[in-house]
Amino acid sequence: MVTKKPRIVIIGAGMAGLAAANKLYTCPISNTLFDLSIVEGGDRIGGRINSSEFCGDRIEQGATWIHGIEGSPIHKIAQDSNLLHSNQPWECMDEIYDDPITVAEGGHVLNPSFVEPISTLFKSLMDYIQGKDVQENGVISEVLKFCNLKNLSVGSFLRQGLEAYWSITKDEKGVTNVGNWSRKSLEEAIFAMHESIQRTFTSTNNLCNLDYSAERVYIMFPGEEITIAKGYSSVIDALASVLPVGMIQFGRKVERIEWQVESSRPVKLHFSDGTTLSANHVIVTVSLGVLKSGISEELNMFNPPLPNSKNQAISKLGYGVVNKVFLELSSFQDKKFPFLQMAFHQTGSLQSNPKIPPWIRRTSFICPIYSNSRTVLSWFTGQEAIGIESLTEEEIKSGFSTTVSNFLSTNGNELKFGKVLRTQWGTNPLFLGSYSYIAVGSSPDDMDTLAEPLPEIINLSDSSPPSPPLQILFAGEATHRTHYSTTHGAYFSGLREANRLLKHYNC
Ligand SMILES: Cc1cc2nc3c(=O)[nH]c(=O)nc-3n(C[C@H](O)[C@H](O)[C@H](O)COP(=O)(O)OP(=O)(O)OC[C@H]3O[C@@H](n4cnc5c(N)ncnc54)[C@H](O)[C@@H]3O)c2cc1C
Structure with a gap:
């Protein structure tokens, strides 16, 4: 008799999803035991890890740093796969990073x-x-x-x-x-x-x-913080390289997850193209932002809705927007562009220069992505990060020109920028933000609650037949109470859920 293999579907091919798939697929016996697939709403792997090119340099649109190399699984993968050296220039933030100048609005270089x-x-x-x-x-x-x-x-x-x-x-x-x-x-x-x-x-x-x-409660790994020479996405590629072709299905955006159905294929996924897929176990790795919008009455991503405790955890935890802006220097009097830290007049000050746009006033620095690079970078957070997503490229360039010319001595000539690339993590429906934090009113326990699988523990005294166990499992950076917001937090969470299933099947 041919018995059907338990089907495991992972939603999302980011760090958490691929770490789980890699573990499940490479564990001896398990790849013959399970029918495993990954459904990804976008057209690439990596999620919030996205290395790309800008003006000939390798840049990171999302995750950039390995935060502490000692004990980091990401560093281990990068080292084992020889990803830490490259001949192509990359966003390495080398010695320039240690040598900032601080300038006050109006162009006053401040004494250290x-x-x-x-x-x-x-x-x-x-x-x-x-x-x-x-x-x-x-x-x-x-x-x-x-x-x-x-x-x-x-x-x-x-x-x-x-x-x-x-x-x-x-x-x-x-x-x-x-x-x-x-x-x-x-x-x-x-x-x-x-x-x-x-x-x-x-x-x-x-x-x-x-x-x-x-x-x-948050834990930082000790040791240096470094960037990855071959690009952060090369770590993702290393994890995905063991998976067979076709295991990751692209353009498969899940709109609804029907669970708590009593049958041998208990969970039913509904995709945006109208198709469906049944599975015994689903590992949900979508971002906290996607979950926040998913539990809204408008979208109702889960049917039946998630238990109250989980909905509350999702609502209370913080999830913000961080964006990066890369600009090509088209002229800077042939001088080396410094690591420029900017001290702005605070809101309401009569001294502030009205030509400097408000969206730039809460950013703190602009710097080349490595010494002598013609690409400079600035990070934006919160309201301003959301704001720049809807600006035109011309508005961004002109805002930076006015600001940088105010801070650096450019002999009366406005500094000009060529190309511009700004990330848009806040409005991208597959992310709806950048990473999570513990907001006032929430606690790391909410991340544990979010990580709990469904259905909740079965009441054995109840006479009704028990629902199949481990229908929905949750992974992703926001489910890790001590390493949330990071790639390694996402990685650990993927392993955690893969191990939960392996243990369930006594592997
Ligand atoms: C600008 C920026 C800078 C960062 N810098 C750093 C850093 O320096 N160091 C660091 O450690 N971390 C950093 N991070 C955070 C890090 O990138 C994330 O914590 C990590 O990559 C999250 O991985 P994940 O697998 O949990 O989620 P994701 O990467 O979001 O993966 C989830 C996947 O699910 C897919 N998906 C979403 N909805 C659906 C759906 N309905 N159906 C199907 N698929 C869906 C998405 O397309 C995505 O591929 C940064 C993030 C950003 C945005």
Whole structure:
């Protein structure tokens, strides 16, 4: 008698989906045991990992860094597959990254001795929040004594720290020799510049939405943070290379998942082209943004709807937009473009230059993607990241020209840019954002709730026949309580769900 193999369908060919497929397919016996396929709504693998080319350089539209190489599975794959060296220039952020100049609006290059105390203050406050050792000096120790430890958000703690710093250093002179900047307004601008970088790390529009206590649960791998010479997508290619041709089906956007049906093929997937597919187990790896919109009344992606606890976790967790803008330098007086950190006048200041567009005022830097590259890069987060998705390329170039010319001495000539590439993660219906964070009002436990498979534990005392187990499993970066928002978090989550199924079948 021929028995049907259990069918496993993975939704999404990003890092989590491919890690799960790789594990399930390469595990001895399991590839003869399961009927495995991946359905991907787009036309490529990688999801939020997308290496491409811009003006002859290899760039990353999505994931860029291996955040800490010691213990990172992504680093191990990259090293084992020889992906860390390349002859083609790539977005490596080499030594230029360690040598920034900070310039205040109006073109005032700031002396590092002015910037350093505020940078140290910011770093110490963040280290404190994250439970790391704080390099305490007299002022920092005083500042920390002033801060109220019952903070709800990272943003409120940071601002309390800045206020405490000002009250401790208030006897210092209030004027600077930097144009029309007062000491306080300049310090605030430098502090805000660091806040912007922190917003990009976490994808939150406002650090006051970022939960304070969750920062100590998040784990960073130790060691260097590096980029991947052959492109981040080469790691994805390495994972997918073992899968047989045809296992990944492209252009298969799932619109509805029918589950909790009592039959041998319990889950039914409905695709946007009207076709359907049944499976015993479905691993859902779509982003938190896609889940957020999927549980809306309008879309009803799950039928029956997900249990309340899961819906609440999806609604409460944070998920923000981060976009990158790449610009080609068409002229810069043949000078090397610096790693330019920009300290802007804050909202409402009468000193701010009205020609600088508001969408650029909360970005913190613009820099070449490697020393001497003619491609420069800037990161955007939150409202501004969403805003730039609908600007024309001309508007983006002109905004950057005005701003950079204000900050760098260009002898009265406006700096011009050639080509431009801006990512659009927020409006792309397959992502609807960039990565997740723990918002005020949620906690890492919500990520555990999101990761729980369905149906929930069966009540054995109930006389009705039990539903088939493990119908829907959840993977993806937002389901990992300590490594969320990263490629390695996504990778671990894919392994976790593959292992759950392997264990279920005693493999
Ligand atoms: C700009 C940016 C910068 C980043 N920088 C870094 C970094 O430096 N380091 C780092 O570690 N991480 C970074 N990340 C985060 C990292 O890219 C993600 O955490 C990780 O790639 C997520 O993988 P995933 O498999 O969970 O989800 P995804 O990559 O989103 O994969 C899900 C897949 O599901 C598909 N899909 C969605 N809906 C459907 C549907 N209805 N039907 C079928 N298929 C569907 C999507 O097309 C996608 O391929 C960055 C992300 C962005 C956007």
